[in-house]
Amino acid sequence: MEHITDQVLDPEVLKRETENPTCGALVVFEGTVRNHHRGRQVQRMEYTAYKPLAERVLQELEEETKQRFGVVECRIVHRIGELAIGEASVVIVVRSAHRGDAFDAAEWAIDTLKQRVPIWKNDFYTDGTRAYQDGVPLSACGSGEHDSTASDSASSRGS
Amino acid sequence: MEHITDQVLDPEVLKRETENPTCGALVVFEGTVRNHHRGRQVQRMEYTAYKPLAERVLQELEEETKQRFGVVECRIVHRIGELAIGEASVVIVVRSAHRGDAFDAAEWAIDTLKQRVPIWKNDFYTDGTRAYQDGVPLSACGSGEHDSTASDSASSRGS
Amino acid sequence: MRIEFYGVLQEAAGREALELPIDAPSRVAHILEELGEQIPALQSHLPRIACAVGDEVIPRSEMVTGDAPLVLLPPVSGG
Amino acid sequence: MRIEFYGVLQEAAGREALELPIDAPSRVAHILEELGEQIPALQSHLPRIACAVGDEVIPRSEMVTGDAPLVLLPPVSGG
Numbered sequence: 001m002e003h004i005t006d007q008v009l010d011p012e013v014l015k016r017e018t019e020n021p022t023c024g025a026l027v028v029f030e031g032t033v034r035n036h037h038r039g040r041q042v043q044r045m046e047y048t049a050y051k052p053l054a055e056r057v058l059q060e061l062e063e064e065t066k067q068r069f070g071v072v073e074c075r076i077v078h079r080i081g082e083l084a085i086g087e088a089s090v091v092i093v094v095r096s097a098h099r100g101d102a103f104d105a106a107e108w109a110i111d112t113l114k115q116r117v118p119i120w121k122n123d124f125y126t127d128g129t130r131a132y133q134d135g136v137p138l139s140a141c142g143s144g145e146h147d148s149t150a151s152d153s154a155s156s157r158g159s
Numbered sequence: 160m161e162h163i164t165d166q167v168l169d170p171e172v173l174k175r176e177t178e179n180p181t182c183g184a185l186v187v188f189e190g191t192v193r194n195h196h197r198g199r200q201v202q203r204m205e206y207t208a209y210k211p212l213a214e215r216v217l218q219e220l221e222e223e224t225k226q227r228f229g230v231v232e233c234r235i236v237h238r239i240g241e242l243a244i245g246e247a248s249v250v251i252v253v254r255s256a257h258r259g260d261a262f263d264a265a266e267w268a269i270d271t272l273k274q275r276v277p278i279w280k281n282d283f284y285t286d287g288t289r290a291y292q293d294g295v296p297l298s299a300c301g302s303g304e305h306d307s308t309a310s311d312s313a314s315s316r317g318s
Numbered sequence: 319m320r321i322e323f324y325g326v327l328q329e330a331a332g333r334e335a336l337e338l339p340i341d342a343p344s345r346v347a348h349i350l351e352e353l354g355e356q357i358p359a360l361q362s363h364l365p366r367i368a369c370a371v372g373d374e375v376i377p378r379s380e381m382v383t384g385d386a387p388l389v390l391l392p393p394v395s396g397g
Numbered sequence: 398m399r400i401e402f403y404g405v406l407q408e409a410a411g412r413e414a415l416e417l418p419i420d421a422p423s424r425v426a427h428i429l430e431e432l433g434e435q436i437p438a439l440q441s442h443l444p445r446i447a448c449a450v451g452d453e454v455i456p457r458s459e460m461v462t463g464d465a466p467l468v469l470l471p472p473v474s475g476g
Contacts, residue, residue, distance in 0.1 A: 011187075012171070019245055020245075021193065021194040021244045021245055022193060022194060022195065023191060023193065024190060024191055024192075024193040025188070025189075025190060025191070026187075026188070026189040026190075026191055026247070027186065027187070027188055027265075028170075028185075028186070028187040028188075028189075029184070029185070029186055029187075029258065029261075029262075030184075030185040030187075031183060031184060031185075031258070031476050032182060032183055032184070032185055032254075033183075034180065034181060034182065034183040034256070035180040035181060036181065047475065048403065048404065049475070050403050050449065050468060050470055052449075052451055052452040053449050053452045053453075053454065053468075053470075054475075055452070056452045078475060078476075085180045086178055086179075086180055088185070089475075089476065090475070090476055095191075097193070099188065099190070099266070099269060100266070102188075103188075103262055103265070103266045106186075106262070107258070107259070107262045110258060110476060113475060113476055114473070114474075114475060114476040115473070116473070117473060117475045118403065118447075118449075118470045118473055118475075119473055119474070119475025119476075120403065120404030120405070120471065120473065120474050120475070121474045121475070122404075132404055132405035132408065132471075132474070133474040134472060134474070135404075135471070135472035135473045135474035136472050136473055136474070137445045137446070137447065137472045137473075138447035138454060138470055138472070138473055139447065139454065190397050206396070207324065207325065208396070209324050209370065209389060209391055211370075211372055211373040212370050212372075212373045212374075212375065212389075212391075213396075214373070215373045237396060237397075248396075248397065249396070249397055269397060272396060272397055273394070273395075273396060273397040274394070275394070276394060276396045277324065277368075277370075277391050277394055277396075278394055278395070278396025278397075279324065279325030279326070279392065279394065279395050279396070280395045280396070281325075291325055291326035291329065291392075291395070292395040293393060293395070294325075294392070294393035294394045294395030295393050295394055295395070296366045296367070296368065296393045296394075297368035297375060297391055297393070297394055298368065298375065
Protein backbone atom coordinates (compact mmCIF):
# COMPACT_ATOMS: atom_id res chain seq x y z
CA MET A 1 0.00 0.00 0.00
CA GLU A 2 1.37 3.43 -0.92
CA HIS A 3 1.32 6.30 1.59
CA ILE A 4 -1.51 8.29 0.01
CA THR A 5 -4.54 6.48 -1.35
CA ASP A 6 -8.14 7.14 -2.32
CA GLN A 7 -9.12 3.60 -1.29
CA VAL A 8 -10.65 2.52 2.04
CA LEU A 9 -7.81 1.97 4.52
CA ASP A 10 -7.24 -1.57 5.74
CA PRO A 11 -5.05 -1.89 8.84
CA GLU A 12 -4.97 -5.66 8.40
CA VAL A 13 -2.95 -5.19 5.21
CA LEU A 14 -0.39 -3.05 7.05
CA LYS A 15 -0.26 -5.58 9.88
CA ARG A 16 0.50 -8.39 7.44
CA GLU A 17 3.16 -6.25 5.74
CA THR A 18 4.90 -5.70 9.07
CA GLU A 19 4.67 -9.14 10.67
CA ASN A 20 7.82 -9.72 12.69
CA PRO A 21 8.52 -12.59 15.11
CA THR A 22 10.84 -10.48 17.30
CA CYS A 23 8.04 -8.04 18.20
CA GLY A 24 5.85 -8.36 21.28
CA ALA A 25 3.84 -5.18 20.83
CA LEU A 26 1.64 -3.82 18.07
CA VAL A 27 0.03 -0.39 18.28
CA VAL A 28 -2.41 0.76 15.62
CA PHE A 29 -3.69 4.32 15.49
CA GLU A 30 -6.61 5.29 13.27
CA GLY A 31 -7.92 8.81 12.83
CA THR A 32 -11.63 8.58 12.12
CA VAL A 33 -14.09 11.17 10.81
CA ARG A 34 -16.17 12.64 13.63
CA ASN A 35 -19.72 13.89 13.25
CA HIS A 36 -18.92 17.23 14.85
CA HIS A 37 -16.28 19.98 14.69
CA ARG A 38 -16.28 22.98 17.03
CA GLY A 39 -19.94 22.56 17.83
CA ARG A 40 -21.09 22.11 14.23
CA GLN A 41 -22.58 18.92 12.78
CA VAL A 42 -20.36 17.34 10.15
CA GLN A 43 -21.91 15.20 7.43
CA ARG A 44 -18.78 14.11 5.60
CA MET A 45 -15.21 15.17 4.97
CA GLU A 46 -13.04 15.68 1.94
CA TYR A 47 -9.26 15.27 2.14
CA THR A 48 -6.89 16.50 -0.53
CA ALA A 49 -3.11 16.18 -0.71
CA TYR A 50 -0.19 17.53 -2.67
CA LYS A 51 0.96 14.04 -3.48
CA PRO A 52 4.59 14.43 -4.64
CA LEU A 53 5.59 16.00 -1.33
CA ALA A 54 3.13 14.10 0.88
CA GLU A 55 4.44 10.73 -0.31
CA ARG A 56 8.02 11.71 0.41
CA VAL A 57 7.26 13.21 3.82
CA LEU A 58 5.30 10.13 4.95
CA GLN A 59 8.07 7.82 3.81
CA GLU A 60 10.60 9.88 5.76
CA LEU A 61 8.29 10.01 8.76
CA GLU A 62 8.17 6.19 8.87
CA GLU A 63 11.96 6.03 8.87
CA GLU A 64 12.37 8.80 11.42
CA THR A 65 9.83 7.18 13.74
CA LYS A 66 11.72 3.88 13.64
CA GLN A 67 15.08 5.50 14.32
CA ARG A 68 13.88 7.92 16.96
CA PHE A 69 12.05 5.32 19.06
CA GLY A 70 13.97 2.20 18.13
CA VAL A 71 10.82 0.47 16.92
CA VAL A 72 11.10 -2.31 14.39
CA GLU A 73 8.26 -1.45 12.04
CA CYS A 74 6.30 1.69 11.20
CA ARG A 75 3.80 2.09 8.38
CA ILE A 76 1.65 5.13 7.73
CA VAL A 77 -1.07 5.49 5.10
CA HIS A 78 -3.33 8.51 4.65
CA ARG A 79 -6.55 8.45 2.71
CA ILE A 80 -7.76 11.23 0.43
CA GLY A 81 -11.10 11.89 -1.27
CA GLU A 82 -14.56 11.87 0.28
CA LEU A 83 -14.94 10.15 3.64
CA ALA A 84 -18.11 9.33 5.55
CA ILE A 85 -18.48 9.67 9.32
CA GLY A 86 -16.59 6.88 11.09
CA GLU A 87 -14.25 6.12 8.20
CA ALA A 88 -10.50 6.16 8.84
CA SER A 89 -8.52 9.02 7.30
CA VAL A 90 -5.14 7.78 8.50
CA VAL A 91 -3.71 4.51 9.81
CA ILE A 92 -0.41 4.16 11.64
CA VAL A 93 0.96 0.71 12.50
CA VAL A 94 3.96 0.32 14.81
CA ARG A 95 5.59 -2.91 15.98
CA SER A 96 8.31 -3.14 18.59
CA ALA A 97 9.87 -5.52 21.06
CA HIS A 98 8.35 -3.63 24.00
CA ARG A 99 5.06 -1.79 24.28
CA GLY A 100 6.18 1.55 25.70
CA ASP A 101 8.21 2.34 22.60
CA ALA A 102 5.34 1.38 20.33
CA PHE A 103 2.88 3.72 22.10
CA ASP A 104 5.37 6.60 22.13
CA ALA A 105 6.30 6.09 18.50
CA ALA A 106 2.71 5.92 17.22
CA GLU A 107 1.70 9.03 19.14
CA TRP A 108 4.72 11.00 17.95
CA ALA A 109 4.09 9.87 14.37
CA ILE A 110 0.52 11.16 14.27
CA ASP A 111 1.43 14.40 16.08
CA THR A 112 4.24 15.02 13.59
CA LEU A 113 2.19 13.99 10.57
CA LYS A 114 -0.27 16.76 11.42
CA GLN A 115 2.54 19.31 11.22
CA ARG A 116 4.48 18.12 8.19
CA VAL A 117 2.29 16.48 5.59
CA PRO A 118 0.63 18.59 2.87
CA ILE A 119 -2.93 17.33 3.33
CA TRP A 120 -6.07 19.40 3.87
CA LYS A 121 -9.46 18.69 5.43
CA ASN A 122 -12.62 20.20 4.01
CA ASP A 123 -15.58 19.81 6.38
CA PHE A 124 -19.01 19.41 4.82
CA TYR A 125 -21.59 20.42 7.41
CA THR A 126 -25.16 19.17 7.68
CA ASP A 127 -26.42 22.70 6.95
CA GLY A 128 -24.99 22.48 3.43
CA THR A 129 -21.98 24.72 4.01
CA ARG A 130 -18.37 23.63 3.98
CA ALA A 131 -15.07 24.98 5.23
CA TYR A 132 -11.41 24.11 5.14
CA GLN A 133 -10.11 23.61 8.65
CA ASP A 134 -7.31 25.94 9.59
CA GLY A 135 -4.00 24.19 10.00
CA VAL A 136 -0.30 24.35 10.72
CA PRO A 137 1.95 26.31 8.33
CA LEU A 138 4.62 24.18 6.66
CA SER A 139 8.14 25.42 7.11
CA ALA A 140 9.74 27.09 4.11
CA CYS A 141 12.85 25.12 4.99
CA GLY A 142 11.41 21.68 4.37
CA SER A 143 9.28 19.07 5.98
CA GLY A 144 11.52 18.29 8.92
CA GLU A 145 12.93 21.57 10.06
CA HIS A 146 9.98 23.71 11.13
CA ASP A 147 9.21 21.68 14.25
CA SER A 148 11.87 22.80 16.69
CA THR A 149 10.67 20.46 19.45
CA ALA A 150 11.21 17.51 17.12
CA SER A 151 14.75 18.42 16.10
CA ASP A 152 17.04 16.71 18.53
CA SER A 153 20.09 14.57 18.08
CA ALA A 154 17.99 11.45 17.60
CA SER A 155 16.61 12.90 14.39
CA SER A 156 17.65 10.96 11.35
CA ARG A 157 16.32 13.02 8.48
CA GLY A 158 18.75 13.35 5.68
CA SER A 159 17.73 16.74 4.38
CA MET B 160 -16.79 -11.41 22.35
CA GLU B 161 -16.22 -12.32 26.00
CA HIS B 162 -13.10 -11.16 27.84
CA ILE B 163 -11.31 -14.51 27.95
CA THR B 164 -11.39 -16.76 24.90
CA ASP B 165 -9.54 -19.71 23.41
CA GLN B 166 -10.32 -18.46 19.90
CA VAL B 167 -8.04 -16.40 17.63
CA LEU B 168 -8.47 -12.73 18.54
CA ASP B 169 -10.04 -10.47 15.92
CA PRO B 170 -9.59 -6.73 16.52
CA GLU B 171 -12.01 -5.98 13.68
CA VAL B 172 -14.83 -7.51 15.73
CA LEU B 173 -13.99 -5.23 18.67
CA LYS B 174 -13.77 -2.24 16.35
CA ARG B 175 -17.23 -2.96 14.98
CA GLU B 176 -18.61 -3.41 18.50
CA THR B 177 -17.29 0.03 19.48
CA GLU B 178 -18.11 2.10 16.39
CA ASN B 179 -19.02 5.59 17.54
CA PRO B 180 -19.57 8.68 15.35
CA THR B 181 -18.41 11.09 18.08
CA CYS B 182 -14.92 9.58 18.16
CA GLY B 183 -11.98 10.88 16.15
CA ALA B 184 -9.33 8.53 17.50
CA LEU B 185 -8.97 4.76 17.66
CA VAL B 186 -6.01 3.08 19.35
CA VAL B 187 -5.57 -0.69 19.18
CA PHE B 188 -2.94 -2.48 21.21
CA GLU B 189 -2.05 -6.10 20.56
CA GLY B 190 0.38 -8.15 22.58
CA THR B 191 1.96 -10.72 20.29
CA VAL B 192 4.01 -13.82 21.04
CA ARG B 193 7.72 -13.17 20.52
CA ASN B 194 10.23 -15.79 19.42
CA HIS B 195 12.58 -15.00 22.29
CA HIS B 196 12.50 -14.43 26.04
CA ARG B 197 15.55 -13.44 28.05
CA GLY B 198 17.92 -14.71 25.41
CA ARG B 199 16.18 -18.05 24.87
CA GLN B 200 14.38 -19.14 21.71
CA VAL B 201 10.64 -19.52 22.20
CA GLN B 202 8.71 -21.94 20.02
CA ARG B 203 5.19 -21.33 21.31
CA MET B 204 3.36 -20.12 24.38
CA GLU B 205 0.57 -21.43 26.54
CA TYR B 206 -1.70 -19.07 28.46
CA THR B 207 -3.99 -20.18 31.24
CA ALA B 208 -6.45 -18.15 33.30
CA TYR B 209 -8.55 -18.42 36.40
CA LYS B 210 -11.64 -17.46 34.48
CA PRO B 211 -14.21 -16.46 37.14
CA LEU B 212 -11.93 -13.74 38.48
CA ALA B 213 -10.24 -12.84 35.17
CA GLU B 214 -13.57 -12.14 33.49
CA ARG B 215 -14.65 -9.85 36.31
CA VAL B 216 -11.33 -8.00 36.52
CA LEU B 217 -11.23 -7.36 32.76
CA GLN B 218 -14.80 -6.10 32.79
CA GLU B 219 -13.95 -3.72 35.63
CA LEU B 220 -10.73 -2.67 33.89
CA GLU B 221 -12.70 -1.61 30.80
CA GLU B 222 -14.98 0.54 32.94
CA GLU B 223 -12.16 2.03 34.99
CA THR B 224 -10.19 2.88 31.85
CA LYS B 225 -13.18 4.75 30.42
CA GLN B 226 -13.80 6.70 33.60
CA ARG B 227 -10.18 7.46 34.39
CA PHE B 228 -9.29 8.80 30.93
CA GLY B 229 -12.70 10.00 29.76
CA VAL B 230 -12.56 7.76 26.71
CA VAL B 231 -15.80 6.70 25.06
CA GLU B 232 -15.09 3.04 24.40
CA CYS B 233 -12.73 0.44 25.80
CA ARG B 234 -12.76 -3.28 25.03
CA ILE B 235 -10.24 -5.83 26.22
CA VAL B 236 -10.04 -9.50 25.26
CA HIS B 237 -7.34 -11.94 26.34
CA ARG B 238 -6.71 -15.24 24.65
CA ILE B 239 -5.84 -18.48 26.44
CA GLY B 240 -4.57 -21.83 25.21
CA GLU B 241 -1.66 -22.53 22.88
CA LEU B 242 -0.37 -19.64 20.80
CA ALA B 243 2.14 -19.67 17.96
CA ILE B 244 4.82 -17.01 17.43
CA GLY B 245 3.25 -13.80 16.12
CA GLU B 246 -0.26 -14.55 17.37
CA ALA B 247 -2.00 -11.99 19.56
CA SER B 248 -2.49 -12.88 23.22
CA VAL B 249 -4.40 -9.72 24.10
CA VAL B 250 -6.25 -7.00 22.21
CA ILE B 251 -7.24 -3.63 23.64
CA VAL B 252 -9.42 -1.24 21.64
CA VAL B 253 -9.96 2.35 22.79
CA ARG B 254 -11.98 5.06 21.06
CA SER B 255 -12.11 8.69 22.13
CA ALA B 256 -12.84 12.15 20.82
CA HIS B 257 -9.15 13.10 20.95
CA ARG B 258 -6.07 10.97 20.37
CA GLY B 259 -4.00 11.80 23.45
CA ASP B 260 -6.61 10.28 25.75
CA ALA B 261 -6.85 7.15 23.61
CA PHE B 262 -3.09 6.53 23.71
CA ASP B 263 -2.89 7.16 27.46
CA ALA B 264 -5.89 4.94 28.15
CA ALA B 265 -4.71 2.00 26.07
CA GLU B 266 -1.24 2.08 27.60
CA TRP B 267 -2.60 2.28 31.14
CA ALA B 268 -5.02 -0.55 30.42
CA ILE B 269 -2.30 -2.98 29.30
CA ASP B 270 0.05 -1.94 32.12
CA THR B 271 -2.72 -2.51 34.66
CA LEU B 272 -3.91 -5.75 33.08
CA LYS B 273 -0.47 -7.19 33.65
CA GLN B 274 -0.79 -6.49 37.37
CA ARG B 275 -4.39 -7.46 38.06
CA VAL B 276 -5.60 -10.27 35.85
CA PRO B 277 -5.11 -13.92 36.89
CA ILE B 278 -3.48 -15.18 33.70
CA TRP B 279 -0.21 -17.08 33.36
CA LYS B 280 2.29 -17.55 30.52
CA ASN B 281 4.07 -20.82 30.03
CA ASP B 282 6.99 -20.50 27.59
CA PHE B 283 7.80 -23.54 25.44
CA TYR B 284 11.41 -23.22 24.29
CA THR B 285 12.92 -24.64 21.13
CA ASP B 286 15.17 -26.89 23.25
CA GLY B 287 12.11 -28.79 24.46
CA THR B 288 11.96 -27.28 27.95
CA ARG B 289 9.27 -24.99 29.26
CA ALA B 290 8.89 -22.55 32.13
CA TYR B 291 6.24 -20.34 33.65
CA GLN B 292 7.31 -16.72 33.51
CA ASP B 293 7.57 -15.08 36.88
CA GLY B 294 4.96 -12.43 37.44
CA VAL B 295 3.34 -9.85 39.68
CA PRO B 296 1.69 -11.03 42.93
CA LEU B 297 -2.02 -10.25 43.13
CA SER B 298 -3.08 -8.28 46.16
CA ALA B 299 -4.89 -10.17 48.87
CA CYS B 300 -7.23 -7.19 49.07
CA GLY B 301 -8.69 -7.58 45.61
CA SER B 302 -7.96 -6.83 42.04
CA GLY B 303 -7.97 -3.07 42.28
CA GLU B 304 -6.24 -2.24 45.52
CA HIS B 305 -2.73 -3.66 45.27
CA ASP B 306 -1.51 -1.07 42.80
CA SER B 307 -0.99 2.01 44.91
CA THR B 308 -0.04 4.18 41.94
CA ALA B 309 -3.40 3.36 40.42
CA SER B 310 -5.51 4.23 43.46
CA ASP B 311 -6.42 7.88 43.16
CA SER B 312 -9.71 9.68 43.36
CA ALA B 313 -10.43 9.03 39.70
CA SER B 314 -10.69 5.34 40.44
CA SER B 315 -14.15 3.97 39.92
CA ARG B 316 -13.93 0.45 41.28
CA GLY B 317 -16.77 -0.39 43.59
CA SER B 318 -14.94 -2.73 45.90
CA MET C 319 -11.77 -28.87 51.67
CA ARG C 320 -11.03 -28.64 47.96
CA ILE C 321 -7.94 -26.62 47.00
CA GLU C 322 -7.30 -25.63 43.36
CA PHE C 323 -3.94 -24.65 41.85
CA TYR C 324 -3.16 -22.38 38.91
CA GLY C 325 -0.07 -21.58 36.87
CA VAL C 326 3.25 -22.67 38.27
CA LEU C 327 1.49 -24.02 41.40
CA GLN C 328 0.09 -26.89 39.34
CA GLU C 329 3.63 -27.86 38.45
CA ALA C 330 4.89 -27.45 42.01
CA ALA C 331 2.00 -29.43 43.48
CA GLY C 332 2.08 -31.99 40.70
CA ARG C 333 -1.70 -31.72 40.33
CA GLU C 334 -4.52 -29.28 39.60
CA ALA C 335 -6.42 -29.76 42.85
CA LEU C 336 -6.54 -31.73 46.07
CA GLU C 337 -8.82 -32.43 49.01
CA LEU C 338 -7.27 -31.19 52.24
CA PRO C 339 -8.57 -32.95 55.37
CA ILE C 340 -9.30 -29.86 57.44
CA ASP C 341 -12.22 -28.67 59.54
CA ALA C 342 -14.36 -25.91 58.08
CA PRO C 343 -14.82 -23.03 58.65
CA SER C 344 -11.10 -22.39 58.77
CA ARG C 345 -8.88 -19.36 58.36
CA VAL C 346 -7.08 -19.08 54.99
CA ALA C 347 -3.71 -18.58 56.71
CA HIS C 348 -4.20 -21.84 58.60
CA ILE C 349 -5.15 -23.74 55.46
CA LEU C 350 -2.00 -22.53 53.69
CA GLU C 351 0.12 -23.69 56.62
CA GLU C 352 -1.39 -27.17 56.46
CA LEU C 353 -0.92 -27.22 52.72
CA GLY C 354 2.76 -26.29 52.98
CA GLU C 355 3.28 -29.18 55.36
CA GLN C 356 1.49 -31.65 53.08
CA ILE C 357 3.27 -30.47 49.93
CA PRO C 358 6.69 -29.03 50.80
CA ALA C 359 7.29 -28.07 47.13
CA LEU C 360 4.61 -25.38 47.58
CA GLN C 361 6.33 -23.75 50.57
CA SER C 362 8.49 -21.31 48.65
CA HIS C 363 5.50 -20.13 46.58
CA LEU C 364 3.09 -19.46 49.43
CA PRO C 365 4.35 -15.98 50.44
CA ARG C 366 3.57 -14.57 46.99
CA ILE C 367 0.24 -16.22 46.17
CA ALA C 368 -3.23 -14.72 46.33
CA CYS C 369 -6.30 -16.70 47.38
CA ALA C 370 -9.74 -16.58 45.80
CA VAL C 371 -13.16 -18.06 46.25
CA GLY C 372 -15.34 -17.75 43.16
CA ASP C 373 -14.66 -14.35 41.57
CA GLU C 374 -13.35 -12.73 44.78
CA VAL C 375 -9.80 -12.42 46.02
CA ILE C 376 -9.84 -12.87 49.80
CA PRO C 377 -7.36 -11.92 52.52
CA ARG C 378 -5.55 -14.57 54.53
CA SER C 379 -7.38 -13.50 57.65
CA GLU C 380 -10.69 -14.58 56.15
CA MET C 381 -12.58 -17.69 57.31
CA VAL C 382 -13.71 -19.97 54.49
CA THR C 383 -16.49 -22.53 54.74
CA GLY C 384 -15.35 -24.98 52.09
CA ASP C 385 -18.64 -24.73 50.19
CA ALA C 386 -16.62 -23.57 47.20
CA PRO C 387 -12.99 -24.47 46.42
CA LEU C 388 -10.19 -22.31 47.77
CA VAL C 389 -8.25 -21.20 44.69
CA LEU C 390 -4.51 -20.45 44.85
CA LEU C 391 -3.18 -17.89 42.37
CA PRO C 392 0.57 -17.39 41.82
CA PRO C 393 2.00 -14.06 40.55
CA VAL C 394 0.30 -13.18 37.27
CA SER C 395 1.97 -12.81 33.87
CA GLY C 396 -0.78 -12.10 31.38
CA GLY C 397 -0.66 -9.63 28.53
CA MET D 398 5.03 30.60 -15.11
CA ARG D 399 2.51 28.02 -13.90
CA ILE D 400 1.28 28.45 -10.31
CA GLU D 401 -0.74 25.67 -8.59
CA PHE D 402 -3.04 26.08 -5.59
CA TYR D 403 -3.99 23.57 -2.90
CA GLY D 404 -6.55 23.46 -0.10
CA VAL D 405 -8.20 26.73 0.84
CA LEU D 406 -6.06 28.56 -1.74
CA GLN D 407 -8.09 26.96 -4.54
CA GLU D 408 -11.20 28.50 -3.04
CA ALA D 409 -9.55 31.89 -2.50
CA ALA D 410 -8.10 31.97 -6.02
CA GLY D 411 -11.26 30.54 -7.57
CA ARG D 412 -9.16 28.08 -9.57
CA GLU D 413 -6.62 25.26 -9.22
CA ALA D 414 -3.85 26.89 -11.23
CA LEU D 415 -2.92 29.90 -13.34
CA GLU D 416 -0.23 31.11 -15.72
CA LEU D 417 1.51 34.17 -14.30
CA PRO D 418 3.15 36.39 -16.95
CA ILE D 419 6.52 36.76 -15.30
CA ASP D 420 10.13 36.47 -16.44
CA ALA D 421 12.01 33.34 -15.35
CA PRO D 422 14.18 32.76 -13.44
CA SER D 423 12.51 34.74 -10.69
CA ARG D 424 12.69 34.83 -6.92
CA VAL D 425 9.77 33.10 -5.11
CA ALA D 426 9.16 36.20 -2.96
CA HIS D 427 8.78 38.31 -6.09
CA ILE D 428 6.37 35.82 -7.67
CA LEU D 429 4.18 35.87 -4.58
CA GLU D 430 4.07 39.65 -4.64
CA GLU D 431 2.91 39.66 -8.23
CA LEU D 432 0.35 36.99 -7.44
CA GLY D 433 -1.09 38.98 -4.55
CA GLU D 434 -1.57 41.94 -6.86
CA GLN D 435 -3.27 39.86 -9.53
CA ILE D 436 -5.54 38.02 -7.07
CA PRO D 437 -6.17 40.21 -3.99
CA ALA D 438 -8.18 37.39 -2.33
CA LEU D 439 -4.88 35.52 -1.89
CA GLN D 440 -3.17 38.39 -0.04
CA SER D 441 -4.23 37.40 3.47
CA HIS D 442 -3.10 33.79 2.90
CA LEU D 443 0.38 34.51 1.56
CA PRO D 444 2.18 35.06 4.88
CA ARG D 445 1.35 31.50 6.04
CA ILE D 446 1.86 29.48 2.87
CA ALA D 447 4.77 27.25 1.95
CA CYS D 448 6.06 26.92 -1.60
CA ALA D 449 7.15 23.74 -3.32
CA VAL D 450 8.58 22.59 -6.63
CA GLY D 451 8.14 18.88 -7.22
CA ASP D 452 8.68 17.08 -3.90
CA GLU D 453 10.77 19.87 -2.35
CA VAL D 454 9.64 22.73 -0.15
CA ILE D 455 11.70 25.79 -1.10
CA PRO D 456 12.43 29.04 0.72
CA ARG D 457 11.14 32.36 -0.59
CA SER D 458 14.66 33.50 -1.30
CA GLU D 459 15.05 30.78 -3.93
CA MET D 460 15.10 31.48 -7.67
CA VAL D 461 12.78 29.27 -9.73
CA THR D 462 13.10 28.64 -13.41
CA GLY D 463 9.51 27.86 -14.29
CA ASP D 464 10.38 24.46 -15.74
CA ALA D 465 8.07 22.91 -13.17
CA PRO D 466 5.02 24.57 -11.57
CA LEU D 467 5.42 26.60 -8.40
CA VAL D 468 3.05 24.97 -5.90
CA LEU D 469 1.44 26.96 -3.08
CA LEU D 470 0.59 25.04 0.09
CA PRO D 471 -1.60 26.56 2.82
CA PRO D 472 -1.34 25.44 6.48
CA VAL D 473 -1.85 21.68 6.63
CA SER D 474 -4.66 19.83 8.44
CA GLY D 475 -4.19 16.14 7.73
CA GLY D 476 -4.61 13.29 10.18
